[in-house]
């Protein structure tokens with residue numbers, strides 16, 4: 001074996017030692033901080049990443065250089081020290097140095113039972129983790145005697161084909177080698193890379209003198225922390241177990257005692273009041289000096305307290321917010337740091353119920369996670385059944401091949417929605433996010449057996465109507481039954497953190513909100529206005545869809561105007577309500593953009609209903625549906641094309657907006673509505689629509705005698721609109737990039753059908769990610785850049801924003817900040833996440 005010369009990378013942990021987390025790992029650095037805080041740490045030596053890497057490659061350090069720090073015949077432990085503790089590492093190995101002679105001596109000093117127990121434990125962990133022998137041969141009996149020790153030593157000799165090693169320095173050397181190699185193994189590498197570790201992440205090791213925790217007098221080990229891991233509220237929690245080592249006290253059924261005095265039984269506080277009081281002071285010291293809530297691992301040896309290790313308290317999302325805010329409020333960390341410490345995704349969990357991560361999961365099928373949160377209910381297959389179920393007070397999950405506007409009532413009634421078709425921007429997904437309704441779409445491995453009223457999962461598993469399932473809209477999983485859940489909690493700490501975030505953020509965050517309920521949610525989450533109100537969604541409500549269809553089916557302009565007259569007051573009331581809720585914040589209303597097929601009945605029963613409603617024959621309705629049917633409705637009579645071909649629709653909407661403006665401005669501060677034209681691809685389209693809207697505005701001003709302003713803007717969602725943005729901006733005060741359609745048209749990829757093959761594309765690396773989910777910065781982003789530059793060239797003060805489903809994501813916000821956009825707009829429930837992400841990007 002090649003020997004290293006003296007390696008300066010082996011450092012005794014002292015207050016002065018030259019150590020860093022980047023060279024020796026997070027644990028070593030933390031232990032040095034504990035030493036600097038004067039905590040009673042046993043002698044500890046840190047091995048650097050380069051030293052451990054050399055060990056993995058067969059170049060061992062001089063063992064004497066390590067051993068000399070520990071005095072005569074020590075017992076040692078070795079623990080991993082990766083740069084970020086979350087990246088993990090091999091498990092700790094304790095009691096290195098135990099051998100026959102040490103055992104004999106300890107029998108005299110500590111008693112036979114304690115000495116044998118230590119030796120057995122060491123042989124067991126050596127056999128399993130160092131010699132890599134079959135664990136089944138090294139079980140420790142409940143009440144081991146001298147025979148058990150002899151039996152285990154004999155078993156070792158049989159399995160390993162050599163006697164158990166007796167030289168402590170050889171033992172340590174082999175432990176170091178096995179831990180170093182374990183870190184470099186492929187499985188360990190993949191596991192840590194999944195947690196965000198770089199490919200070349202290093203491992204340090206810390207070698208520590210054992211504080212035994214077994215022997216005469218009060219001996220034992222325990223773990224203490226000073227906040228509750230679930231709520232983040234101050235509370236001393238942990239366990240202590242007499243005559244134990246390491247984290248034994250936390251093992252189930254170990255007979256450990258609680259730390260604080262209560263009526264559940266004896267406590268550590270009563271057993272060792274001095275040590276308990278000292279630990280409490282250490283908790284305060286950690287908060288103050290480490291600026292973090294720590295969990296401390298400690299040992300008592302004959303009544304004397306030793307601190308072995310301290311790690312960041314494991315915490316739920318809710319606790320992570322509470323702890324960061326409390327540390328900032330107590331002046332331990334600045335507010336900026338509190339804002340940076342919380343994962344934006346953690347907020348998303350707080351806003352919705354979610355499945356307890358430790359609960360067992362009975363997975364039925366996976367789909368696309370389209371709207372976060374978890375929901376449990378009985379399977380229903382139609383909107384009517386969902387409503388009936390809700391009326392009976394029975395929570396239900398609506399399962400559909402895909403949803404259409406007719407399902408809206410059912411979606412309102414259901415706890416969650418599962419579809420077999422569709423992607424992240426499908427109808428079910430968009431509506432689900434708007435309503436804050438958990439939703440899984442594109443579960444294409446599922447089929448519906450209509451006759452038997454069952455869903456069939458992969459492997460032939462069948463679930464019938466009425467059976468209980470749970471949707472996890474955060475992971476995309478569909479689970480059988482009802483796993484344990486965590487409820488949504490929006491506490492004071494959550495609000496405070498977001499208020500601080502707003503102080504640092506430099507890009508606006510608005511919400512996509514279609515209804516008063518959405519607007520209220522947006523307002524509650526402190527969105528800075530509505531960035532997109534999809535007006536066609538206002539007609540998905542009960543009682544209105546029929547009127548919409550009457551309009552679509554109207555024979556001529558006169559018939560259409562009659563229906564529009566009836567729609568006008570409804571729209572006016574809708575807009576007035578939005579203005580009222582948003583209290584002077586900007587409200588951007590997009591004129592109708594319905595691909596008409598979304599409003600057509602999809603089956604015979606629907607056609608018959610429509611014929612009834614319109615009092616015409618079924619064949620009339622069929623003829624009209626077939627006349628309106630388009631080969632490619634998403635590229636057909638939609639958006640501004642409808643506005644130009646059937647101008648009276650936009651005129652009605654403009655009138656409703658302006659009359660609501662007049663009404664709202666009478667009651668409060670003047671409102672300046674924003675009116676947005678969808679699916680534009682040519683400047684002339686904007687000119688034509690603008691002329692008509694200006695005319696309506698002039699009429700309303702004259703009729704009401706009230707002056708008001710409005711801003712007209714354009715949705716940039718066709719590639720041509722991005723390329724011609726300079727022209728278009730001549731007539732547009734703002735440009736809002738609709739990245740859903742822009743992605744669809746840039747890729748030539750149907751937003752409603754791509755779910756079928758997206759996973760294969762992503763698996764094969766054709767696309768890095770679903771571009772409807774994660775903004776394609778290279779392609780679609782290029783068009784956004786061009787659109788923004790040309791838009792500004794055409795009108796320097798043009799307001800720029802993004803309102804596609806990407807708007808709330810961190811990468812889209814980062815991109816928009818770089819391009820100098822004014823705001824992003826996203827679903828109301830993503831607003832808090834976007835506010836925090838935007839602040840973190842600005843810091």
Ligand code: PEP
Nearest residue numbers: 717738739740741803804
């Ligand atoms: C878009 O296309 O990005 C958009 C916001 O509009 P919609 O999703 O309603 O087509």
Ligand code: MG
Nearest residue numbers: 717738740741
């Ligand atoms: Mg669009």
